[in-house]
Amino acid sequence: MMELTRKGEYAIRGIVYLASRPMDQVCLLSDIAAAVEVPPTFLAKIFQQFSKIGLVKSYRGTGGGFIIGRDPEKITLLEVVEAVEGPIVPNRCAIREGECPRDASCTIHPVWLNVQKQVRSILKKVTLRDLAANTTSLPT
Amino acid sequence: MMELTRKGEYAIRGIVYLASRPMDQVCLLSDIAAAVEVPPTFLAKIFQQFSKIGLVKSYRGTGGGFIIGRDPEKITLLEVVEAVEGPIVPNRCAIREGECPRDASCTIHPVWLNVQKQVRSILKKVTLRDLAANTTSLPT
DNA sequence: ATCTTAGAAGATATAAAAAGTCTTTTAGGG
């Protein structure tokens, strides 16, 4: 239960790798995919999503590729996960009040709200900077 | 992300209802299904699973049906959820150490372990007695 | 200008899981 999809896992691996690279160094998608062992075409789709919302910046053409969208310290794991997996909702009724007609009287409802809150809280406290291994100075 | 399946939701609704009934009163599956608004055939499958592990007791034939397997205070929401949804694992690496070859050096790994721990902790603290609305004295 | 490089966008394909149904069998009463 509650399992992250491959997409989510790949997304995190990819952007964490990117966050560990210097911001002035444009990374080829193929290089990122190889480094984090993810199917390149799949990672491309994921990074397109990231690009749209500014989590990464993309450059086309020769010398193109990706860099991180902003300071890794300002990007939380929560943001990354929700960007590709959608909002964290342990059950439908956690989407919004009234989503389940039973929620007003349901004794289980508050439990899911609590789960949602706790999980979001954990993921929000972790930034890409925390996650980026110090590979900044590694060879290309 | 992290969404409970219908099966899980139905399972909880069903067993919570059962927990709210007096233990000496055998409940028809069809009645339970109607009360919690779940497809009867689907709930049947779920209760078969519960029966195997003793969460509910089943009786066949005339006057048959289901009762709760043991004191609702002794059954946690965690147990119920894991019975039908499997273990709570926010990511593969939370299944067991070594499941992901990267886990030893992975900076994200501990985050998922933490998520898993917190969620399990929340669900473990909630018993079926807490969840059972006081419908014990309602008409059949 | 045009060629090459590399990402964007969208369609498509495959596979797996979820959701639900149906049929046959077994057990327990009347």
Next chain:
DNA sequence: CCCTAAAAGACTTTTTATATCTTCTAAGAT
């Protein structure tokens, strides 16, 4: 022996996940 109700397992349908492919667009190199 007949009726009731659950057990067991096969089966169907739908949805989601996973992945790839093709065409298009932007940017630098020649």
